[in-house]
Amino acid sequence: MAAFKDAILAGLVAALLALPMLGFHLGDSAQGLQLETHLELVPLAAAIVFAGRLALNLAAPWLAKWKDRAPAGKPKLETGVSRRPLYIGIAMAAAALILPLTPWGDRNILDKATLVLIYVMLGWGLNIVVGLAGLLVLGYAAFYAVGAYAFAILSQMGFSFWQCLPISGAVAALFGLLVGFPVLRLRGDYLAIVTLGFGEIIRVILLNWASFTGGPNGISSIPRPSFFGMPMTASSPGHTTFHEFFDIPFSPVQRIVLLYYVILLLALVTNLVSLRIRRLPVGRAWDALREDEIACRSLGINPTSTKLSAFALGTAFAGFAGCFFATRQGFISPESFSFIESAVILAIVVLGGMGSQTGVVLAAILLVGLPEWFRDLAQYRMIAFGGAMVLIMLWRPKGLLAGRTPTIRLNKGDAA
């Protein structure tokens, strides 16, 4: 009976909410704006919520039993972690490597895979800062923007993609250091708010410093990457183009394949560096700082420089990704680096399970790949996006693949 009452209450609340949200609608008609009423939607919404709530209430005992059966919320003591994640990782990398050669590797799929890979790389980069060092950064897209604009502006002076790639990373890392130095003494929420503010500042500067950044119009005709100096165009006066050199017919797909491999390479480098650095002294110090900063100081670890190194490394990868983004789009504007970008990247890291490399890939596919494929669903895309996030948080509150693997083992025999 309590279940029934609760469901009625939920239905009433839904009706109240639905009345202004669904019941009335401003329509654009020939007579100008007009108020349309859809009162029939209100009881419908209430009925749906009522039924759903009732079902949930009735299923509650069963759900509770199922939850008990599932592994408890606290992390398992990992005594014998298998090497499965490693094999999965290698398999995924191999699959990504041969994708363009397979029948599925058409232009459309490669384009979307490239987009997903950008976010995988950004996720891995942010994971260094958030997952490994435990610094909650909400303005990561700002560093992505810095990398993109660094390349775009330099390219107007005649520099090529490959020349600018390291520069973009270095400039983004420099910005990371500049922002990080004063704010890293803040903790948790405060750091998040300051970096959020920084993200907005960068965007506003990009919008308003029109003489330098092109303002809202952005920067266009950014050069594409070349293949060892050979442009990927149909013809290029004074240069041997890619298809001429290999004596194959020109096809625009070649450029897409090249872009795909470039981002795959960049992402894999990001991954390898983060996997390795976790096992280095600095990586362990990040872990330790996240767990107990006071204990770290008592062991002679400099908290500021250690955190700054995570910041610099993470933002450098954002810079590389930004440089790639600019060359892929050929055009950038401040719109591409709004807060929602930072939020999506952070969501990828958190949903993937902080610190998990494979989790980031899965979350990127889920959050970036699937919405791209379901573009036809138009506005329902975002509902699905939100729904997916809610489901993941219910089902795996610590992220898709949570859990920490030790960086080193003493009793090697016990492992495996």
Added chain:
Amino acid sequence: MNAPLLQVENLTMRFGGLIAINDLSLTARQNEITGIIGPNGAGKTTFFNCVTGFYKPTEGRLTLTPPDGGTWPLQAMQGFRIAKKARVARTFQNIRLFPGMTVLENLLVAQHNRLMAASAFSIAGLFGLKSYRKAEAEAVEKSRQWLARIGLEKSADLPAGSLPYGAQRRLEIARAMCTDPVLLCLDEPAAGLNPKESLELNDLLLDIRQTSKIGLLLIEHDMSVVMKISDHVVVLDYGARIAAGTPEQVRHDPNVIRAYLGADEDEPLPAVVAKDLGEQ
């Protein structure tokens, strides 16, 4: 008499109107265990926080003179520099391990500065150069020896937070020792230990003094630990030194008895307190 290691001169620490440490002077010597006792709130932990740079003393000087030369004015140094350069290590009253990291990782983090230099600030480490691999192997070996010493070799790959309380205390001491300190400050290491573990701890601390030849500062409430293993005891009350000397001298000092009792000097000691002070 051993050479002085830490000289504290007129140390005062104020928190607003509260004087936690009041004009404290004392000397801790190399190769000696200096016990620090006092009632709750006497300022013992605050003293440690001043020595290890977590608090900046309001007044006074703290001078460390390690056996290998040099002098370090601790009152003017930042916390992590005191641990790194002056090599003062400490444990905490409420254990501060890295609970999610494994036991071995805890000990490796303690060797951070040496490993960091060996990894050439991560460059050599990133490329897996031999020089770094060698340094890491040495660090692991050193950790293994410490784990054997505290009987935790089998638990090396378990999260530190999953260890029983007594083991966590020992691990925290081993972690502090892995920084190669010249002065080790222990804040109530026997708190929460059972009598057997407490005895083992005594042996461990005596063993550390014996083999590492370093100075130890030991805050302890458990008189059976302090009185038995300290070479020298300093008694604090309301932030001031009220007595100092060998355990035997301190035990009979009327000021100490009064501080612990809050009673008149000429009243006889209740049996339970006499026992607490180690009186036979």
